[in-house]
Structure formats: structure tokens, C-alpha cells
Amino acid sequence: MIRLQDHLTFTLRSLTRTRFRTTMQLVAMAIGVLAVVLLTGIGEGGRRFVMAEFASLGNDVLVMLPGRKETTGGLPPLTGEGTRDITLEDAQSLMRISGVERIAPIVVGISRLSISGLSRDSLVLGTTEDFFSIRDLAFSQGQAFTTREGSRSRSECILGATLRDELFGPKRALGQWINVADYRCRVTGVLTDSGTGFGFDMSNALILPVDNAMQIFNTEGLFRVMIQIENIDAVPAMTTAVEQQMKLRHDGQLDITIVTPDSLLSAFNNVLLIMTFSVAGIAAISLLVAGVLIMNMTLIGVAQRRAEIGLLKALGASSKEVRLLFITEATLLATSGAVLGMLIAEFILWGLRFKFPEVPFATPLWASVSAIGVSAIAGILFSWIPAQKAAKLPPVLALQAQAGK
Amino acid sequence: MTEAMKTGAIKVRGVHRRFQLGDQTVHALNDINLDITQGEYISVMGPSGSGKSTLLNMLGLLDVPDEGEYWLAGEDTVPMSEEARAGYRRDHIGFVFQSYHLVPRLSARENMELPMVLAGIPPAERRKRLAPVIQRLGLTERADHKPEQLSGGQRQRVAIGRAIIMQAPLLLADEPTGNLDTHSGADVVELLEELNAQGITLIVVTHDMALGQRAKRRLRMVDGAIVSDDTFAIPPTEEPAV
Ligand SMILES: Nc1ncnc2c1ncn2[C@@H]1O[C@H](COP(=O)(O)OP(=O)(O)O)[C@@H](O)[C@H]1O
Numbered sequence: 015m016i017r018l019q020d021h022l023t024f025t026l027r028s029l030t031r032t033r034f035r036t037t038m039q040l041v042a043m044a045i046g047v048l049a050v051v052l053l054t055g056i057g058e059g060g061r062r063f064v065m066a067e068f069a070s071l072g073n074d075v076l077v078m079l080p081g082r083k084e085t086t087g088g089l090p091p092l093t094g095e096g097t098r099d100i101t102l103e104d105a106q107s108l109m110r111i112s113g114v115e116r117i118a119p120i121v122v123g124i125s126r127l128s129i130s131g132l133s134r135d136s137l138v139l140g141t142t143e144d145f146f147s148i149r150d151l152a153f154s155q156g157q158a159f160t161t162r163e164g165s166r167s168r169s170e171c172i173l174g175a176t177l178r179d180e181l182f183g184p185k186r187a188l189g190q191w192i193n194v195a196d197y198r199c200r201v202t203g204v205l206t207d208s209g210t211g212f213g214f215d216m217s218n219a220l221i222l223p224v225d226n227a228m229q230i231f232n233t234e235g236l237f238r239v240m241i242q243i244e245n246i247d248a249v250p251a252m253t254t255a256v257e258q259q260m261k262l263r264h265d266g267q268l269d270i271t272i273v274t275p276d277s278l279l280s281a282f283n284n285v286l287l288i289m290t291f292s293v294a295g296i297a298a299i300s301l302l303v304a305g306v307l308i309m310n311m312t313l314i315g316v317a318q319r320r321a322e323i324g325l326l327k328a329l330g331a332s333s334k335e336v337r338l339l340f341i342t343e344a345t346l347l348a349t350s351g352a353v354l355g356m357l358i359a360e361f362i363l364w365g366l367r368f369k370f371p372e373v374p375f376a377t378p379l380w381a382s383v384s385a386i387g388v389s390a391i392a393g394i395l396f397s398w399i400p401a402q403k404a405a406k407l408p409p410v411l412a413l414q415a416q417a418g419k
Numbered sequence: 420m421t422e423a424m425k426t427g428a429i430k431v432r433g434v435h436r437r438f439q440l441g442d443q444t445v446h447a448l449n450d451i452n453l454d455i456t457q458g459e460y461i462s463v464m465g466p467s468g469s470g471k472s473t474l475l476n477m478l479g480l481l482d483v484p485d486e487g488e489y490w491l492a493g494e495d496t497v498p499m500s501e502e503a504r505a506g507y508r509r510d511h512i513g514f515v516f517q518s519y520h521l522v523p524r525l526s527a528r529e530n531m532e533l534p535m536v537l538a539g540i541p542p543a544e545r546r547k548r549l550a551p552v553i554q555r556l557g558l559t560e561r562a563d564h565k566p567e568q569l570s571g572g573q574r575q576r577v578a579i580g581r582a583i584i585m586q587a588p589l590l591l592a593d594e595p596t597g598n599l600d601t602h603s604g605a606d607v608v609e610l611l612e613e614l615n616a617q618g619i620t621l622i623v624v625t626h627d628m629a630l631g632q633r634a635k636r637r638l639r640m641v642d643g644a645i646v647s648d649d650t651f652a653i654p655p656t657e658e659p660a661v
């Protein structure tokens with residue numbers, strides 16, 4: 015009986031001394047695992063990113079937008095076309111509904127900012143003080159709007175962290191004047207770098223009092239109204255109450271849409287599902303391709319080595335020993351290929367996380383485990399079956415398989 | 420394994436081997452009867468396709484008769500399991516093939532070592548046994564070369580080294596000089612005969628009349644049957660065959 019040490023030496027030698035074949039099989043195996051781990055990692059990262067976006071919105075916030083979308087479940091309209099505006103008065107009237115804790119009207123647009131010769135386009139958001147508490151935004155310097163609403167002298171603005179750095183660099187921003195289109199405002203606060211949320215990258219935004227922003231953009235209509243309610247369980251009731259109020263104010267016409275956290279989630283759920291399925295599909299296809307590659311490489315290997323199997327048997331190895339040699343080799347190869355693929359995938363995911371810190375790219379454990387499992391099994395199975403066949407042959411036939419050498 | 424068991428005494432009785440080629444049956448061995456004692460030098464000659472290789476493969480336990488008995492070292496090997504036959508091949512039989520059958524990725528030394536590795540012999544013992552064989556085969560300088568770096572004659576010597584490393588009492592050679600030029604062929608024959616002179620049973624299948632006639636006992640095969648089996652008194656000359 016062959017000694018364990020010699021068994022391993024023999025298989026290692028056959029791997030290290032047939033470099034081309036070994037490399038090809040390693041690559042095939044690695045690609046399969048790489049594809050699965052990487053794709054699920056990206057898919058899962060995307061999914062978690064979107065979920066986090068919704069979580070940042072808060073569960074107790076309804077969003078009102080102009081226009082009516084009758085079908086539920088689909089994506090709400092992003093622009094209100096051909097319907098009546100939601101005015102600032104409409105928004106303020108909502109505060110009279112009991113159960114509404116805060117509201118924040120929002121207008122958005124892109125405007126040219128300039129300070130002392132430096133100018134750039136930026137996202138400009140008009141809103142009220144309550145916006146910061148609804149969105150849980152904190153200030154690294156200064157504070158929210160200091161003067162009262164309606165006051166003539168309200169030429170104040172607040173900067174997102176990135177925008178602040180871009181406009182002022184190491185210089186002090188607080189108290190500086192910025193031109194927004196043909197308006198001037200003084201910086202009274204800078205937001206902490208709290209990242210994104212609900213589609214807006216707040217760190218790149220300039221925030222103005224809502225009435226100023228409406229004048230800059232020359233609009234009477236709001237883009238959104240955020241409504242924070244007192245009781246999370248009252249979402250359906252509050253939705254109805256807000257709709258009633260708006261209908262009353264708009265001559266009996268229901269021309270607004272209320273988006274609840276749930277309806278947003280269920281709308282996006284379809285998108286997420288499709289994404290998950292397509293990622294899984296691509297991963298499965300890659301694994302299949304890798305499986306075929308592995309099978310071909312192993313079959314070539316065994317055909318080439320059928321004569322060797324015959325020889326080993328002629329020299330006194332039993333069928334069992336010959337089989338074991340081949341299976342050890344295949345297992346070694348499959349496992350190292352799989353681990354290699356996983357390491358490369360993890361490395362790429364690490365790079366992606368580094369590049370896009372806000373998206374949590376990470377492969378769920380089950381995906382890594384099953385990818386390694388499946389390709390290891392494929393590698394072992396595809397070499398085991400032909401090895402089994404070759405080992406069963408009478409040695410003389412196996413020897414005749416490839417005379418020469 | 421005691422030395423007493425390690426004899427190459429062979430008894431073949433009524434052996435048949437048939438191959439199916441399409442819808443045709445080839446009778447490759449037809450009623451073979453043979454007795455061989457330890458230390459004999461036998462050549463097997465005959466036209467191509469007459470069953471010489473089949474006979475040698477059968478004697479070497481690489482192939483199993485369809486019918487008949489094959490006694491080796493006091494036991495009938497026909498009913499044995501394939502695993503048991505593998506053990507017999509390892510301990511009793513050395514092969515030399517026309518096409519060498521070396522493992523290309525292993526060095527000359529590792530090729531010769533292979534039967535001992537398969538037998539589970541510890542490395543120290545393997546080295547001890549290899550050294551004199553390598554020296555005797557004149558492969559000292561080539562021991563760490565791969566087969567592709569060796570000449571045909573050297574390859575065949577490696578194969579012979581591998582065949583004798585387990586000290587098997589029976590050495591089977593199927594056209595051992597078939598792929599060699601005259602000079603290295605003579606070299607190989609000399610080596611084989613030297614081994615025979617030391618007591619190993621040597622059976623050589625050959626096309627080459629001159630080589631065949633160096634053996635004391637000469638078998639002639641036609642259509643799967645042994646048609647003549649002559650033993651000559653004159654021992655083979657010490658001159659290498661040309
Ligand atoms: N594995 C096999 N399958 C089918 N036919 C075979 C096989 N081995 C040998 N034969 C046939 O048996 C006959 C004897 O072959 P062989 O012993 O190789 O002849 P020799 O070595 O004398 O040239 C030939 O007709 C050959 O075709």
C-alpha cells in the first residue's frame with residue numbers, strides 16, 4: 015500500500031509538473047467561483063444600499079407629490095405634469111391636521127453658485143427648518159436658519175459638507191456670502207457628512223429657505239412635501255386625512271399622490287427582485303460555463319493519463335489506489351481553484367467598497383459556501399467519473415490507450 | 420513475502436483468449452500450454468498478429484484468459500481478484516515495453532522508484548535499493564533527467580531499472596529493442612541477458628531473428644497457437660546481438 019506521504023508527493027508532483035493543465039483547471043474553477051461570489055456580492059450590496067436609503071427616510075414620514083397616479087404598486091410619478099401645484103399654503107395647511115407632527119415643503123433645482131470669481135452649478139434645495147429634524151441632519155458648524163419665516167432679511171443658506179470643501183477649501187465658510195443665481199445669501203451652517211438619502215446627495219447641496227428658493231426658481235409649486243406623523247401605526251389614516259384636506263383645498267380634485275414608506279418599498283421591491291434574479295441567473299450561467307470548462311479540462315487530463323493509469327496498474331497499484339490518486343489530485347485542484355476565485359472576488363469587492371464607500375458590497379456567506387461547494391463537487395465529480403472508468407479497465411487496454419512516450 | 424515464494428515457476432494449461440472485433444472473433448490465444456522454470460531465457464517469435472503480445476500480457480497478469488489456468492508461484496491466478504493480481508504484478512513481474520511507458524513528468528530516478536513507492540517501501544530503503552541499480556544501468560549522470568531528455572536506449576534502460584527494482588523473478592520484454600537503433604538495441608539485450616545470467620526468468624517477444632536465436636528456448640507462434648517450442652543446448656554467445 016502506498017504511503018500517505020508518497021501519495022501526496024505524487025499528486026503534488028503531477029500538479030506542479032503539468033503546469034499548463036493545472037493552470038487551466040485552476041483558472042476554470044476560479045472563474046466559476048469568482049463570478050458567483052462577485053455577482054452576488056454586487057447584487058447584495060445594491061440591495062442593501064437601496065434598503066438603507068429607505069431606512070434613512072424614516073418610517074413615520076409620508077411624502078406628498080403633485081399629480082395623481084391611480085395604480086398602486088407602481089413607481090409614483092417623479093414630475094407632476096399637467097396638474098395643479100401644491101403651494102406653500104397647501105403645505106402649511108397640513109399642520110392643522112391633528113396627528114401631523116412636522117412638515118417640510120421642498121423645492122429643488124440646479125443653480126449657478128459663485129463666490130469671488132469661483133463658480134459652479136449645484137443642487138439647490140429650498141425647505142424649512144423642520145426638514146433638518148425630519149431628515150435627522152446634523153450640523154458640523156453653525157445651525158439651521160436663524161431668522162423667522164417671512165422675514166425680509168432671510169438671506170441665509172446652509173452647505174453640504176462636500177460643497178463646503180469645494181467652495182471654500184480650508185477657508186472659513188461660516189458668515190461668507192454666496193451668490194445663488196442673482197440672489198445673495200450668507201452661510202449660516204454646514205451639514206455633517208451624513209451621506210445620501212432619498213435620492214439627494216445632501217453633501218453636495220446648498221439649502222435655502224423655501225420662499226427664497228421658490229423665487230429663484232420662479233415657481234409656485236412645491237416639488238415634495240414631507241409630512242412627519244406622530245404615530246407610525248396611523249399611516250393609512252393619516253394618508254386619508256391628508257388626501258381629504260388637499261381635495262378640499264383643490265376644489266374636490268384629488269390631484270396629489272401620497273407615498274408611504276411601505277408603498278415605496280413595495281414599488282422598489284419588484285425592481286429589487288428582478289435585480290436579484292438576474293444576478294442569480296448570471297451567476298448560475300457562469301457557474302455552468304465554469305463547470306463545462308472544468309469538465310473539459312479534466313476529461314482531457316484523464317484521456318492523456320489513461321496510459322499512466324494503465325502503467326500504474328501494471329506496476330502493481332490496485333484500482334482503488336489509482337482512483338484515490340486521481341481523486342486527491344482533483345480535490346486539491348478544485349479546492350485551491352475555488353479558494354483562489356473567492357480571494358480574487360473578495361479583493362475586487364474590497365476595492366469596490368473602497369471606491370464606493372456608501373454601498374455595502376459584500377457576499378452573503380451562503381453564496382460563497384455554495385459556490386465553492388458546487389465547483390469543488392463539479393471538479394471532483396468530473397474527474398472521478400473518468401478516473402473510475404479508467405481504473406476499471408484491464409491494465410492492458412489502458413496501456414494501449416496511448417502508446418508512446 | 421519469503422524468497423521461496425518468489426519464484427518465476429510458471430504453469431499454463433489450456434489457455435484461450437478471444438477478442439471481439441466488430442462482429443468478428445479473433446482467437447488471439449488458442450489452447451496455450453506452457454511450463455517455465457526459474458531462470459529460463461525464452462524468446463517468442465512469430466508473424467505480426469499471431470498473439471505474442473497477448474501471450475506476454477497474459478503471463479504478466481495484465482490480461483486475463485477467457486479459459487484455462489495460469490499458475491504462478493504455486494497459485495492459479497485466473498480466479499483471483501484484480502486487486503490480488505495487482506499485488507502479484509508488483510512483486511513477481513517486471514515489464515519492459517517497446518514504447519518504454521515512462522511517466523513523462525517524473526525523472527529517471529523517480530520512474531525507477533515508482534514500483535517501490537506503490538509498494539509502500541520507506542524512502543530510506545528506496546534510496547538504498549536505487550543506488551546500485553542506477554549505477555549498473557550507467558544512468559548515474561542522467562538520473563535526474565526527464566524521459567524527454569534521454570535517448571531511446573537510455574529510456575529503455577530506465578524501464579529495465581524500473582522492471583527489476585522490486586527484484587521480481589520474472590522479466591517480460593515485448594519487443595524491447597523495437598524502437599532502438601542497432602547499437603543501443605545491443606546494449607539493452609546485453610543488459611537483459613546479464614540479468615538472466617543472475618537467475619531472473621527472461622521472456623522476450625521479438626521480430627528480430629538474430630535476437631530470438633540468442634535464447635536457449637524459442638517459442639514460435641502462429642494464429643494464437645504455439646507451433647514450436649525448441650530448446651537448444653548451446654548457451655547464447657556473450658557477443659551482443661547485431
Ligand atoms: N484489445 C484487443 N482487442 C481486440 N483485438 C485485439 C486486442 N489485442 C489484440 N487483439 C488481436 O489479437 C491478435 C493478436 O494480437 P497481438 O498479441 O498483439 O499480436 P502480436 O503481438 O503477435 O503482433 C491480433 O489479431 C489483434 O488484432
Ligand SMILES: [Mg+2]
Pocket residue numbers: 471472473
Ligand atoms: Mg505485439
